[in-house]
Amino acid sequence: MLAGARLVLPTGIVENGVLAVERDRIAAAGPAGPAAVPGALDLAGRTVVPGFVDIHVHGGGGASYASGVAEEALKAARTHLQHGTTTTMASTVTGEIDEVCRQAAVLSELVEDGVLAGIHFEGPFISRQRCGAHRPDLLRDPDPAVVRRLVEAARGTARMLTLAPELPGGLESVRLLADLGVIAAVGHTDADHATVLQAIDAGATVATHLFNAMPAIHHREPGPIVALLEDERVTVELVNDGVHLHPSVLELALTAAGTSRVALITDAMGAAGMGDGLYPLGPLQVRVEEGVARLVEGGSIAGSTLTLDVAFKRAVTVTGLSLDDAVQTLSGNPAALLGLSDEIGSLEAGKRADLVVLDSDTLDLVAVMRRGEWVVGADRLTPARVG
Template sequence: MDRQQIVAQVTDSMEGAPSAFAIRDARKVDARGIEEHAWIVADANGAIAARGTSDDDFEAACRANGIGTDAVIDASGKIMTPGYVDIHSHGAWEKSFDDGPDGIDVARAGHAMHGTTRQVCSLITNPIDVQCENLRNVRAKMDQRPDILGAHLEGPFLALSRKGAHDPECLKDPVPEIVDRMLEAADGCLRQITIAPELPHGLQAIRSFATAGTVPAVGHCDADYETARRAFDEGAGLMTHMFNAMNGLHHRKPGPIPAAVEDPRVTIELICDGFHVQDPMLRLGLGFAPHRIAFVTDAMAATDCPDGAYKLGALDVDVVDGHARLKSNGAIAGSTLTLEHAVQRAVLELGMSPVEAIEAATLTPARAFGFDRPYPVTGAPLGLLAPGYAADVLLTDPADWSVQHAWCAGRRIK
């Protein structure tokens, strides 16, 4: 199939109903550990009904859920994991989540083909009217398909000195009037928003967004240690892509990173591509906060595409050797990473345990928003292969951890 056909197939699947199915003879890997000769049974509501390793129990679970042999997949020893959850990604397949309903469908299909079964759609800095319209587009898509968890605003409340690839003409101080407009446009879909807490209204905005149910993220900032600690006390629960677009570690000026590492309430994003953060620092960072590191991609429209010229918002981007940089000044402009590749790198190149790598791509990002528990947006919780959890399942090749098959809420997408 060409990409247009894949987009149509994924979109139709996500807008359709779940189906009961079963997978047997897999190597189960999730945050709770590894099991050989494992199986799951998913019911017709898109949730996991049973899991185990006994053949007799498997047959009984299939009978109890009306699953015939035609709905049983023999994994033949493939690795079975929960679906990946990307909470910070901007696009793929030449489209951004800012590009309207059709753009959202295309970008989602691009990441779905690499095992990302659920996605928070990150929206780049733009004029406020544009950002509000983009929020409304994401909100409408949430009503149509279960794989879209909501939106992330990366901007416009960023420090000019740490703007990265964001348009400086659109950066703002988060005054209450703008905060209220964004929350109204989002209509409950705004999952996280990146804020530099040292801005004049930064801490007040963090408090307002947290009160409204959005998780503020400290990032694109020049905050000192104390200001970052205050931000977390005011309700910030995330750090946007640790190490990138922030003041780094210094023995007399600790900055925001130690504040996030010390605070057990904070989930820490990390881009595991070896470019945004080189491998020695990745290995160091992975040990900072066990069970609180969430792999994210920060992927832009060039993801899964050839090198060439692309756009990030209104800014021109050149992609060379898979690395995206602004044409104007060479600043890193997002990534072309997928969570599939992040897990592959973590396990095969960095020596991370499979259990920890899968946790960082599944349960930890889900937990950042409470999606590891029953939640109105997701219904069943996300992040584990366990009874009662959503039937978000991947089968991957044991040799290279490439994703072979994927289901989201009981709907097959690959």
């Protein structure tokens, strides 16, 4: 039992609330009763929000999901769990098809074990003109047969695939992904406005890190950004790390799409949770300086070193979102996108006991619970006084 906390619930914020956990589930969440509960933990001065959900992350803790090594994938997932991400996808990067299939086979076992929520294939079906931190020589057109091969290599755990719909086979592959129950995401694209609208009509429902790795808005050629922002069927990913997007651009996207269609992501690579230095990103080398990740060759931004606890704090203290809207963009919306709203994404009775405890004044992370077990900060919480 957690008592005295500020709870951010779907119905609003409850001060001096109580949250009860039974095994791996939330049993109750709401206002405190008339008396203290024996055995409760005192969370006065703390705020409790649902566990964060990251749908786009490549690694952390010095480890990469694209390594194809289970121990590295576990290390990456645990690193982000330490920062409040209780549900995480594993994002790959462009590589030889055989190698990405091998990576998918390894990652699929961790999905089956409940460590990961699914696999996100980012590349190789992306534009050479907008490849970012992907090796141009390994890019290829989205042949539906090859797309199907990647999905099948994941053995039912593929949840999302990013592609450029303007490439030969792009729209056909979007339709295939929709038929297979895999989210088709538009990203690393040089498509025009009309082509992206066609992709959305074909079944694409996500904008991969909107604004990044796609043409800018032009007043006569609006391009992919406007198409993705204006369609209610699309969830837009945004990286709120202070590097990928200017604050005014972030505000523009939040205003245009509304907080109900935004998923704040990390797009983190192996340096997340680590210091500056050299790190691999698939077959490429990345140099991190002052927390900013860029390719050694060419200098392109190469993902981020962001963690979602920092993204949550920035959303409120820098971007100006309310606590409710921040929870929506970091937990509720991505959970809904993955079809997991019945299990995660909000503090409600019956849902998994995935939660993050924050200092109410600073919004710094204090503790993390996943599936009813404290994984971070249990020693920082003290029993409430009774009587």
